[in-house]
Amino acid sequence: MNRSDRKAKTKGTEALGETYILRLFMAGDEPNSKQARENLEQLQKTHLKGPHKKEFVDVLEDFQIALENNVLITPCLILVYPLPKATVFGNLSDTEKVLAALRLT
Amino acid sequence: MAKRTPNEGTKIPATKARELPKVATGITGLDDVLHGGFPAGRTTLVSGGPGTGKTIVGMEFLYRNAVNGEPGIFVTFEERAEALRKNTLSLGWDLAPLEKDGKFFLFGAHVDPQAAISGDFNVKGLLAIVEGKAKSMGARRIVIDAVDVLMRLFDNPARERNELYALHDWLNDHEMTAVLTLKTSAGGDTSSRYEFLDYMTDCVIQLDQRVVEQVLTRRMRVIKYRGSSYIHKEHPFIIADNGVNIIPVSTVELQHKALGAKVSTGHPRLDTMLDGGYRRASTILISGTGGTGKTTLANTFVEAACERGEKVLYINFEESQEAMVSGMLSAGIDLRPALRDGKLRLMTTVPEAMGAEEHLFQAVRVIEAFRPDHVVLEAMSSCNRMGTKQAAYEYLVRLVNTCKEKGLMMILTNQTAGFKNENEITGMDMSSIIDTVIFVRFIDIGGEINRMLMILKSRGQKSVNQYREFLITDHGIDVRDVYVGVGGVLTGAARQEQEAREVLQARRKRLEIELREQDIKQKRAVMEAEIARSRAELETAEAELKALQLEEGLVQEGRDIRGRMRGEDANSLRLKKRVPRRKGRGTGRKEGAK
Numbered sequence: 001m002n003r004s005d006r007k008a009k010t011k012g013t014e015a016l017g018e019t020y021i022l023r024l025f026m027a028g029d030e031p032n033s034k035q036a037r038e039n040l041e042q043l044q045k046t047h048l049k050g051p052h053k054k055e056f057v058d059v060l061e062d063f064q065i066a067l068e069n070n071v072l073i074t075p076c077l078i079l080v081y082p083l084p085k086a087t088v089f090g091n092l093s094d095t096e097k098v099l100a101a102l103r104l105t
Numbered sequence: 106m107a108k109r110t111p112n113e114g115t116k117i118p119a120t121k122a123r124e125l126p127k128v129a130t131g132i133t134g135l136d137d138v139l140h141g142g143f144p145a146g147r148t149t150l151v152s153g154g155p156g157t158g159k160t161i162v163g164m165e166f167l168y169r170n171a172v173n174g175e176p177g178i179f180v181t182f183e184e185r186a187e188a189l190r191k192n193t194l195s196l197g198w199d200l201a202p203l204e205k206d207g208k209f210f211l212f213g214a215h216v217d218p219q220a221a222i223s224g225d226f227n228v229k230g231l232l233a234i235v236e237g238k239a240k241s242m243g244a245r246r247i248v249i250d251a252v253d254v255l256m257r258l259f260d261n262p263a264r265e266r267n268e269l270y271a272l273h274d275w276l277n278d279h280e281m282t283a284v285l286t287l288k289t290s291a292g293g294d295t296s297s298r299y300e301f302l303d304y305m306t307d308c309v310i311q312l313d314q315r316v317v318e319q320v321l322t323r324r325m326r327v328i329k330y331r332g333s334s335y336i337h338k339e340h341p342f343i344i345a346d347n348g349v350n351i352i353p354v355s356t357v358e359l360q361h362k363a364l365g366a367k368v369s370t371g372h373p374r375l376d377t378m379l380d381g382g383y384r385r386a387s388t389i390l391i392s393g394t395g396g397t398g399k400t401t402l403a404n405t406f407v408e409a410a411c412e413r414g415e416k417v418l419y420i421n422f423e424e425s426q427e428a429m430v431s432g433m434l435s436a437g438i439d440l441r442p443a444l445r446d447g448k449l450r451l452m453t454t455v456p457e458a459m460g461a462e463e464h465l466f467q468a469v470r471v472i473e474a475f476r477p478d479h480v481v482l483e484a485m486s487s488c489n490r491m492g493t494k495q496a497a498y499e500y501l502v503r504l505v506n507t508c509k510e511k512g513l514m515m516i517l518t519n520q521t522a523g524f525k526n527e528n529e530i531t532g533m534d535m536s537s538i539i540d541t542v543i544f545v546r547f548i549d550i551g552g553e554i555n556r557m558l559m560i561l562k563s564r565g566q567k568s569v570n571q572y573r574e575f576l577i578t579d580h581g582i583d584v585r586d587v588y589v590g591v592g593g594v595l596t597g598a599a600r601q602e603q604e605a606r607e608v609l610q611a612r613r614k615r616l617e618i619e620l621r622e623q624d625i626k627q628k629r630a631v632m633e634a635e636i637a638r639s640r641a642e643l644e645t646a647e648a649e650l651k652a653l654q655l656e657e658g659l660v661q662e663g664r665d666i667r668g669r670m671r672g673e674d675a676n677s678l679r680l681k682k683r684v685p686r687r688k689g690r691g692t693g694r695k696e697g698a699k
Binding site for chain 1: 214216217223225226227230231
């Protein structure tokens with residue numbers, strides 16, 4: 001954890017030199033989903049320095065997408081690219097965990 | 106509204122008070138247990154350990170409904186959809202055409218185990234998918250298989266609880282007839298962790314599986330059913346090639362058909378003993394030690410019944426068809442024509458081959474297909490080898506009940522170790538459902554072994570309650586007249602000996618009686634002489650007494666005369682005293698009149 005803390009400040013999407021694709025599945029304006037969106041936008045400022053793409057999907061509006069992506073849990077953040085795919089459940093309040101999952105540490 | 110189908114769910118509050126709307130499960134026996142099916146528009150919990158058949162119960166419910174045109178959604182958190190499709194196909198249920206028609210949706214809902222968790226979340230995604238699908242298909246049936254797998258994600262009992270309540274509310278709001286399956290570990294605490302589910306859901310079914318003495322036994326039990334009656338018992342079930350088969354343990358006494366007309370036992374003497382023969386729809390137990398002729402007795406009936414054109418199913422756990430047929434031939438009973446004409450059907454299996462449920466299921470299936478008039482089971486005693494005594498007992502009780510419900514006559518044979526234990530003779534503790542008990546035994550008299558037959562019980566008919574001699578000849582059985590003598594019942598050569606002995610004894614007795622009579626005569630003479638002497642003595646004494654009394658009388662007379670002379674005063678005094686007493690009474694009356 002100490003290691004990741006230190007690296008988190010220096011490393012980011014920049015370091016990877018690739019376009020990040022992140023997809024956030026939400027359930028309307030349900031509190032956790034709203035919070036996840038805010039947290040992701042915050043994270044974008046601090047860690048996503050390089051090229052990246054964000055997509056927001058409302059499962060209540062399009063269940064078919066949820067089905068195709070097997071999204072049962074909301075909010076759910078999926079790192080679509082670069083592979084391998086990574087998934088984070090929750091309102092993204094624990095930044096450390098999110099960064100670790102997105103391989104941004 | 107009048108044409109309410111079980112699919113209408115809870116939409117009709119007017120009828121709610123009268124009867125809960127239900128959805129037929131289509132699972133053999135389950136609708137009988139649940140008195141109609143799952144509660145419509147409500148949630149049923151099916152819980153049980155691994156491999157108890159929860160998934161199949163859920164799957165069969167949806168499949169049967171889908172086949173009947175009622176679409177359903179199956180959400181599985183545990184098995185891969187593809188694997189489940191294959192397993193389902195092995196039960197003869199092809200989901201592919203139903204899925205194509207939009208009657209079935211199999212959703213392999215897999216939660217990525219690698220997923221990181223950051224902060225709070227819920228299962229809105231799942232609900233969105235289910236809702237979207239349900240809407241597009243018009244589905245009102247849903248099974249959520251292994252809901253515990255999803256719940257494990259929350260890693261917190263309070264959150265699990267909240268999420269399950271949310272799920273439950275959602276299902277109710279959408280009037281889904283839902284089945285949640287929950288895995289409980291064999292002896293673990295998962296059951297207490299999810300105990301609230303029992304309160305939350307409207308109907309709770311527990312499945313159980315045990316291996317008792319190498320035999321697998323499956324059980325199901327309805328724990329609760331809000332607003333509905335159900336059969337409160339543990340019901341055995343099996344998973345056969347056509348799905349789940351629950352054999353309801355019902356309190357069927359009231360459904361039993363009344364004992365029917367008499368049918369000949371195949372032997373005229375036995376008919377006489379039973380006041381005409383066995384009765385249709387009754388259960389007859391032929392009990393006795395080994396080799397006493399139980400099988401022969403049963404087959405005497407079988408041969409006669411088949412000759413009359415009646416159909417008999419013979420369930421034999423003791424010997425093969427060939428062995429039984431040839432054995433009976435030597436006793437003059439030819440079963441071959443009956444077999445050839447399809448009047449007699451033999452089911453021969455080893456009791457150990459499968460569990461009691463499976464045995465029962467197979468027997469019931471054959472009974473339903475073959476439609477016999479009578480069923481013979483050989484032998485009750487071998488049923489114990491199906492597993493436990495309890496399993497055997499349940500098998501027998503349920504088979505007997507099935508026959509009774511269908512109005513079939515049933516003959517059970519039972520090999521007993523002895524003839525002292527009445528419980529054993531009358532067949533375990535089944536005597537309440539057995540109508541007639543015939544007991545056959547050997548009796549050893551004078552170095553000769555003979556067979557005896559007795560009717561211990563015969564419900565609803567007169568019967569002879571004495572032992573009869575029972576013979577097996579090479580042309581069938583024979584029942585001989587009873588011999589009732591002082592020494593009890595006798596058979597064979599001993600009977601003749603006994604008869605001769607009786608004659609001698611009778612003669613001896615007559616002599617003895619004569620002797621006794623003479624003796625008594627003498628004694629009486631002595632006594633009479635004695636009486637005469639005593640009487641004479643008494644008369645003398647009486648005369649003496651009279652003389653004394655006379656003497657005393659004379660003395661008394663004199664005393665009286667003197668006394669009377671002296672007693673004038675005394676008498677007048679008595680008169681004087683009486684007068685004032687009358688006066689007093691007079692005044693008293695006056696006072697009273699005032």
